[in-house]
Amino acid sequence: AQIPNLVAKLHQELQAPPKSFNYSGKTSNPCQHQVLSLLVVAEDESFIHPLQVEGMQTGIQVHGVTEIAAARTAISQQVPDAIFLNLDCPKFLKKSLTFLEELTAQYPWLPVLVLVGSDALSDRLEIVRRSRCQVLSKAIATHELFASIRELVDAKRLAATRILAVDDDPHVLATLQQLLSRWGIDLFTLDDSNQFWETLNAVAPDFLILDVEMPQINGIDLCQLVRSDRTWDKLPIMFLTAHQDAATIQQLLSVGADDYLTKPCTEPEIISRLGNRISRSRRICAQP
Incomplete structure (x- = not known):
């Protein structure tokens, strides 16, 4: 009986959410503590190595290749958070144009940066x-x-994302609307859980945010409802909850929650969590 409690406590420690909500209206760096994966494509290996060294110090994992074919193979095995091409050499530029077209067609959400020599x-x-x-x-x-790279990754992760937030507190929904709209997110809010199923199918969101305690139908029941449906069972779900006890956290994880944040939470925290979950979901869908 103690093992689930220990697992929940460990998960809670790893999440370590801040203890105050601090919406100041200033643009934050939501991924300042997140490790990003960067694929560098350059004809010269000496160009790649310094980026790998500095990347280790700044939370960017750099994988380098010197051929377009190797880049295609690397992406097929694991889609990175971003791609950086050094097109300083005119011959390499010509060989890379088709590759750039492929990236745009196959991974339109993937941030790509190109360095030109002239x-x-x-x-x-x-x-x-x-x-x-x-x-x-x-x-x-x-x-x-x-x-x-970080700025582009943040914007690409969240742009044009459809999120449905369900909470019986209008203040929470208004705060989310104010915060997320600045990141190009289409946020749909619902304060009556009785209308959840018809709203879910009408909105067709990419991400779902749930409150735990709500009148009529609570968030845990809604999460189980989503997980039981073949159409929506892969939808990323995050809870916003005022509860920090191990039993509640364990219950959220056991019914299928992907993540949770304890109220009150900060702007960087919620943007970072959303970005990471959405990016992970898109990478999984993009895998062959």
């Missing part, structure tokens, strides 16, 4: 016509590159 308008036009990548100049410093 400011030639023709080269830049050719790149942006073939892909939706961000073009960087050769003069960019490594710390600026990594900052651009």
Whole structure:
């Protein structure tokens, strides 16, 4: 009987949510403590190694390849959080254009950054016509590159995501609406759990946020309802709860919750959790 309690306590310690809600309206870095995976494609290995060294110090795991074919293989095995191509060499640029088209077609949500060796308008036009990548100049410093990668990953993870939040507290729903709308998220709110099933099917969300205690039908029952349906059983679910006791946390995990945050929570925490869960779900769907 003690093992479930210990598991729940360990999970709670690992989550370590902050103890105050601090919505200041300022843009935060939601992934400042998250490790990102970056695939670097460059013809010269000496270009890759310094990025790997500095990446280890800044929470970015860099995997480098020197051939386009190797990049395709790496992505087929594990889709990274972002891709960075060094197209300084004109020959490598020509070989990479088809690859950029493939990335745009197969992984439209995947952040791609391209480093060009010249400011030639023709080269830049050719790149942006073939892909939706961000073009960087050769003069960019490594710390600026990594900052651009994190910013792009954060925006891509959350952009155009449909989230359904169910909570009987209008203040909580209003706060979520104010916060998430700034990240390009389509948030749909529901304060009456009796209307949950028809709203779920009408909204068709990418992510579900549930409160635990609600009148009529509580969040635990709603979670079980979702997990029992073949259409929605893979939908990522996160609970927002005021409870921190081991029994409640264990119950949330046992009914199929992917994650939870204890109220009150901070802006960086909720954005980071949402981004990570949504990104993981998209990577799983993208796997062949």
